[in-house]
Amino acid sequence: MRLRSMGAVLAxxxxxxxxxxxxxxxxxxxxxxxxxxxxxxSDENAGTPAAAAFDxxxxxxxxxxxxxxxxxxxxxxxxxxxxKVVLTWEAAYGKDYKIQASADGxxxxxxxxxxxxxxxxxxxxxxxxxxxxxxxxxxxxxxWGYSLWEFQVFGTSGTGTSSCDTANAxxxxxxxxSSTENAGTPASAAFDGDTGTRWSSQASDPQWVRVDLGSVKxxxxxxxxxxxxxAKEFQIQASSDGQNWSTLKSVTxxxxxxxxxxxxxxxxxxxVNGTVRATGYGYSLWEVAVHTTTGxxxxxxxxxxxxxxxxxxxxxxxxxxxKFDDVFAQQESSQFGNGRYQFLLKPGTYNGINAQLGFxxxxxxxxxxxxxxxINGDITVDAGWFxxxxxxxxxxxxxxxxITPSNGTDRWAVAQAAPFRxxxxxxxxxxxxxxxxxxxxxxxxxxxxDGTVGxxxxxxxxxxxxxxxxxxxxxxxxxxxxxQGAPATNFDSGPYxxxxxxxVSREKPFLYLDGSTYKVFVPAKRTNARGVSxxxxxxxxxxxxxxxxxxxxxxxxxxxxxxxxGLNLLFTPGVYHLDQTVNVTRADxxxxxxxxxxxxxxxxxxxxxVADVDGVRLAGFLIDAGPVNSDTLLQIGxxxxxxxxxxxPTTVQDVFVRIGGAGAGLATNSVVVNSDDVxxxxxxxxxxxxxxGVGWDTNRADYGLRVNGDDVLATGLFVEHFNKYDVLWNGxxxxxIFFQNEKAYDAPNAAAITHDGIVGYAAYKVxxxxxxxxxxxxxxxxNYTSDPTIVQTHGFxxxxxxxxxxxxxxxISLGGKGQYAHVVNNTGAPTSGTDTVPxxxxxxx
Numbered sequence: 062m063r064l065r066s067m068g069a070v071l072a073x074x075x076x077x078x079x080x081x082x083x084x085x086x087x088x089x090x091x092x093x094x095x096x097x098x099x100x101x102x103s104d105e106n107a108g109t110p111a112a113a114a115f116d117x118x119x120x121x122x123x124x125x126x127x128x129x130x131x132x133x134x135x136x137x138x139x140x141x142x143x144x145k146v147v148l149t150w151e152a153a154y155g156k157d158y159k160i161q162a163s164a165d166g167x168x169x170x171x172x173x174x175x176x177x178x179x180x181x182x183x184x185x186x187x188x189x190x191x192x193x194x195x196x197x198x199x200x201x202x203x204x205w206g207y208s209l210w211e212f213q214v215f216g217t218s219g220t221g222t223s224s225c226d227t228a229n230a231x232x233x234x235x236x237x238x239s240s241t242e243n244a245g246t247p248a249s250a251a252f253d254g255d256t257g258t259r260w261s262s263q264a265s266d267p268q269w270v271r272v273d274l275g276s277v278k279x280x281x282x283x284x285x286x287x288x289x290x291x292a293k294e295f296q297i298q299a300s301s302d303g304q305n306w307s308t309l310k311s312v313t314x315x316x317x318x319x320x321x322x323x324x325x326x327x328x329x330x331x332x333v334n335g336t337v338r339a340t341g342y343g344y345s346l347w348e349v350a351v352h353t354t355t356g357x358x359x360x361x362x363x364x365x366x367x368x369x370x371x372x373x374x375x376x377x378x379x380x381x382x383x384k385f386d387d388v389f390a391q392q393e394s395s396q397f398g399n400g401r402y403q404f405l406l407k408p409g410t411y412n413g414i415n416a417q418l419g420f421x422x423x424x425x426x427x428x429x430x431x432x433x434x435x436i437n438g439d440i441t442v443d444a445g446w447f448x449x450x451x452x453x454x455x456x457x458x459x460x461x462x463x464i465t466p467s468n469g470t471d472r473w474a475v476a477q478a479a480p481f482r483x484x485x486x487x488x489x490x491x492x493x494x495x496x497x498x499x500x501x502x503x504x505x506x507x508x509x510x511d512g513t514v515g516x517x518x519x520x521x522x523x524x525x526x527x528x529x530x531x532x533x534x535x536x537x538x539x540x541x542x543x544x545q546g547a548p549a550t551n552f553d554s555g556p557y558x559x560x561x562x563x564x565v566s567r568e569k570p571f572l573y574l575d576g577s578t579y580k581v582f583v584p585a586k587r588t589n590a591r592g593v594s595x596x597x598x599x600x601x602x603x604x605x606x607x608x609x610x611x612x613x614x615x616x617x618x619x620x621x622x623x624x625x626x627g628l629n630l631l632f633t634p635g636v637y638h639l640d641q642t643v644n645v646t647r648a649d650x651x652x653x654x655x656x657x658x659x660x661x662x663x664x665x666x667x668x669x670x671v672a673d674v675d676g677v678r679l680a681g682f683l684i685d686a687g688p689v690n691s692d693t694l695l696q697i698g699x700x701x702x703x704x705x706x707x708x709x710p711t712t713v714q715d716v717f718v719r720i721g722g723a724g725a726g727l728a729t730n731s732v733v734v735n736s737d738d739v740x741x742x743x744x745x746x747x748x749x750x751x752x753x754g755v756g757w758d759t760n761r762a763d764y765g766l767r768v769n770g771d772d773v774l775a776t777g778l779f780v781e782h783f784n785k786y787d788v789l790w791n792g793x794x795x796x797x798i799f800f801q802n803e804k805a806y807d808a809p810n811a812a813a814i815t816h817d818g819i820v821g822y823a824a825y826k827v828x829x830x831x832x833x834x835x836x837x838x839x840x841x842x843x844n845y846t847s848d849p850t851i852v853q854t855h856g857f858x859x860x861x862x863x864x865x866x867x868x869x870x871x872x873i874s875l876g877g878k879g880q881y882a883h884v885v886n887n888t889g890a891p892t893s894g895t896d897t898v899p900x901x902x903x904x905x906x
Contacts, residue, residue, distance in 0.1 A: 092117075092147075094194065094214035098136040100614055100638070101125060103399055105206055114212040122151050125198070125206035126399075130369055133212060134195030134614050140164065140359075141192070143172065143216040146185045148196065151208035154180030157200040158207075162191025164359045165622075166615050169195070178202065195614065224355055225281035229254065231272045231331065231351035238262060238270040242343055251346045259288050262335070262343035270346065271332035276362060276606075277301055277626050279354035280309065280328065284321045288345035291317030294337035295344075299328030301363075301627030302607050305647060306332065315339070327360050327626050361623040364606035367405075367579075368613065370634035370656060373427075375407040385416045392419030394446040396453065397723040397752050401634030403656035406462060407574060408433040415439045415467070418457045419446075421634070421657040423681075426462030427574040429582065430596045431485045431509075434462040442475050449498035451518075452476050455745075456657050456683065458715065459484060461571055470512065476501045477745040477779045477801075478683075478717045482569060483595065484508040489530075493517035504743045504777050507568050507593050521556075521840060523777040523799035525742075526563055526590045537871060537899055540799040540838030542776065543591040552869040553903050558838040560798065562589040565740055565774055568600075569680045569714040570653050572631070579605040581631070583651060583678060586710070603629065603651065611658075617641040624650065632658035632682055642667045648674040649709070654682030657717075665689035673702035673736045676709035683717045686726030686762070688754075694718055694728050698736030698770060706738040707772065714742045721760025722749030730764045731783075737770045737792075743777040750782050750806045757784070757807045757847075768792045775800075780824075782806065791828045797836040800825060804843045804853065804879075811851045820882075821853030833864035840871045840899075843892075845879030852891075855883040861906055871899040 092115075099111035103126040113121040115135055125131040146160050157176045161169040172187040172194075180202065194214045198207045231252045238248035242261040250258035252272050262268035283297050297310040309324040317339060331351050335344040367373070372388070374381055388402050401421045408428040415438050416424055426434030440459050444451040451474040463485040464471050470489035473481055479502065489512030493500055497518045505524040513531035516522055521538040528545035535556035541547035543563040550559045568584035584600040609623030613635035620630065620643055627647060634656025640663050645652060652669075660682060662668040668684045668691065671677050677697075684694045695718065697711060713732075720726040731746045746765040749755050765780035765787040775797040780787040782805045802824040808814045814821050824841035827834050841856035856872040859865050870889075872881040877895030884890070885905045892900050 092213035092215055093137050093141055094135045094212065097138060099134065101133045102131045102613055103206075109208070114209045117211070119149060119210045122208055122210045123212075124151070124153060124208035127201075127204060127206045129198065129200050131198045131207050132195050132614065133207070133209065134166070134193055135212065135214060136166070136616065137192050137194065137214065139192060140190055141216045143187050143189050143191060143194065143214065145215040146172070146187055146194065147211070147213040147215070148183040148185070148209055149211040150180040150183070151210055152180070153201070153203045153205035153208040154178060155196070155198045155200070155207050156202040159197045159199065160185060160187060161195050161197050162189050163193040163195075164191055165361050165619050166193045167610065167612050167619065168362060168365050169197075193614075225352050226355045227352065229350040230274055230278060230353045231349060234275060235273045236271065239268045240343075246345070251349045254348070256286065256347050259345055259347045261288070261290060261345035264338075264341065264343045266338060267334060267336045268344050269332050269334040270344075270349070271303075271330055272349065272351065273303070274329055274331065274351065277327055277329045277360040277628075279360055280324050280326050280331065280351065281354045282321055282323050282352040283310070283331070284319070284348070284350035284352070285333065286319045286347040287317040288347055289317070290338070290340050290342035290345040291315065292335040292337065292344050293339040294335075296334045296336065297322060297324060298332045298334055299326050300330040300332070301328055303330045305627060305649070307627075360626055361609050361619055361628060363608055363610075363628050364604075365610045367610060367655070368633035368635070370401055370613070371403045371405060373405045373407065376409040376411050381411070382414055385414065388422060389417040389419050392422050393417075395420050396455070399636050401636065401656045401658060403634050405572070406434050410435040410437065412437045415441055417441045417443070418459070421456050423458040423460070423656050424462070425460040425571065427572065428461065429573050429575075429598060431461050431483055432463045436462060436464045437467075438464075439467055439471055440464055441472050442479070443472055444474055444494035444498060449494050449496040451494040451498060451500040454479060456717070458482070458657070458681075461573070463487060470515075474500055475503050477503075477747070479503065480715050480743055481505045482507055483571070486510040486512065488512045490514045491517070492519045492522065506743070507595070509593055521801050523838070525776055526566055526587075526592065526594065528592055537873065538799075538801070538838055538840040542798050545592050550869075552901065558869040560837065562591045563587075563776065563798070564589060564796065565710070566590050566742065566776065567710075567712050567740065568594050569742075570651050570678050572653070572655070575602065581605070581608065581629070581651060581653060605631070608651070611637070613637070617643060629653070631655070634658055636661060638663050639666065639668060640664065643669045644672075645669065645677055646672040646674065649676040651678045652682070653678070653680050657681075657683050659683045659685050661685045662687050662691050662694065663689070665691055667691055667696060668694045669696070671697045671711065671736075673698040673704050675706050675711075677711040678714070679712070679716050680714040681716070683719060685723060686718075686720040686728040686760075688725045688727065690727035690729065690761070692728075693730040693733045695732045697732070697734045697739055700735055700769070702735040702770065703737065706736060710738040710740050711736060712740045712742060713744060716744055718744070718746045720748045720762040721754045722752030723754070725754030726760050728762050730767055731762065732765070733767045733769065734773055734792075735769045738772045739770060739774075741773070741775040741778065745779040746781070748782040748784070748805065755807075757805075757809055757813070764789055768795055771795075785822045786826045788825045789828070790826065790831065790834065793831060794833045795827075795831075796834070798838060800836065800839040802841040804841065804845070806844050806846045808845055808847060808851060810848045814851070819854045821851070823855060823858035825857045827859040827865060829860050831860055831865060832862055834859065835866045835868075837868045839867065839869070840873065842873045842875050843879040843881060844875040849878040851879040853879065853881050855886055855889075856881055857885040859885060859905070861886065867902070867905040869901075869903055870905060871901045873897060873899045
């Protein structure tokens, strides 16, 4: 390191006046890192990408955003033995930082720490192994971010090959069995390394014995030593969670004795599953030896810490209010920024706090029940940043806690994509901003509001499976299902549509603390629910070590490897660029996001595919389309899927899609549902009408939601601004409860949206072939700012048949910018004028 005698400003000027000559860096010894895939926590601009620090050109550089916690990492492609790291800093250097290595891009080990750095060129001797290496900045030396001309990693590259270890990974590990013959033949005897002891089962088929290896291992060979009571037919199986099993080897016609079987796969649990006995006795094994792979790509480990953007607090946390204030100051108006934050409040009582929530900020209690975490104060969303207009208060959430508001009423003035779940408000709830400016929400579920809910200026709202002490009013469309205390239906003269129960619901999974251990609670399905699900809490708990805790910098390859191993996913707050589609193939997989974790598909790939399997839970994340067109951002079930999932449906909850706004985005389809019985519980699919990268073809997105599966239910469906149909429903027996829509503002003229002799694509189209469909509480609004003369034929288009029924449907012209000729098909009065008066139908046909 060299001593700097000039200040940061003079150093910056000197760097600008005398850039180093462009030449190949480190010619004598080629770094392992040169030209390899690089990622970063942020880039200052498009001209300073992460890759520029690994291109061997000392005239190009990476630079970050101007905050302290930033990182830059490289994927070496294979595990390497590391010996040296050389950092060539630009004027904006790191004062305090770490060099870290990782096998999987998620769990990091410190190789060295630098404090009081003085910039220039830092040559650091290190010792360790890893596939991924990163510079983790802690404190900057200047007001700018971090900036590196070159980041070079030296060492010996791994070959990527692996070998089968001769050691027995199962010896002495915990074991269990379906049965034991007697106390002298326990399961553990098959894994004790003693060929004089054995496990034996009861005399029936099937029977199994299994061992817990302690963590997920790559498996390569299994040795079995049978006693005289052997298996004629059996399977060798592996599992990551001890519940869902993959068959590594099926054996028929076995003859007992000692045998070895080569296998390929991974798991924490290994099981020998006997299906046909060779004798009249049970199954009996002297020993089971498990051999694992050494070298190569190691398995992804579950559990671990929650990353840098999760803020865990308790009532005694010093400066707690300041923590909330600091994040709010950063996020209040950061509508399209990269900051993502999750506050987690340990159980206890918090006095005198006001947690104001800005964009991409979530707050959750860590108790099993909302009342375990008590706030004597407020959780506030207001619209001061937007002059009292709350119609853009998107992307934030509150969950699983109790609030006693400081003045008796809490303010939650939100727009779309801002769920209020599992909250106990010990007072009233005001859904309007200070001054009662415009507001366009919203969603409440599984919550108890002891006082009165006042929507005031809220245009629409959906509330499910909750209780309220009262509800004062509404503007256009207030829909309730399973809500104790909800107002009666009055849609003919007012805004209310009320159903006594919700036909099918299952609450969103959530993170909680069991003592000091993190777990994820996965609520059970309810039918015809009314009121909150707690404190009964039917469902299951999954330990965190059954989740790959995805942190910023993780790669899609590692995410898919974790899924293939049988792990669930917990996305911590961050923005994740994907270079391959995330494939969810295992039944009952949980994919849970914290702090509006955001997935961005690069190079035109689809972001996520879910197989046609039972019980997948997708919850709490945002998919943001990339600049190259994706065919489908989220696909549930492959085309032609038809399995029955009614007993254990896939659920999609608080999963949001954005095309444009944060930059140019393109996607033909946002969400396509091919599987049957899927429950979509609160989503906002949004083709941006403002922000950057916005224009009729700039952020082209033809379809919002396409439903091809049968018996699909949507509760709380918000879909806006698509170039063609916002919703296209092809499946039979579909149901929607609450739908909010705006047509695309930027349709250039009527000709651009005319098809089949119809002006404008319906907001909600049920295919002509469908014979059964039913929906309640539907609204579509037009605001044709590019051509206010457009008269759209209708907001809704459905086949005219006895089995297709719509209840409480409206269309609205916002300020006279465009009009609707009809509500449904050719039925319903036209909108007119500039007074924003809805045209309604209470039923169709």
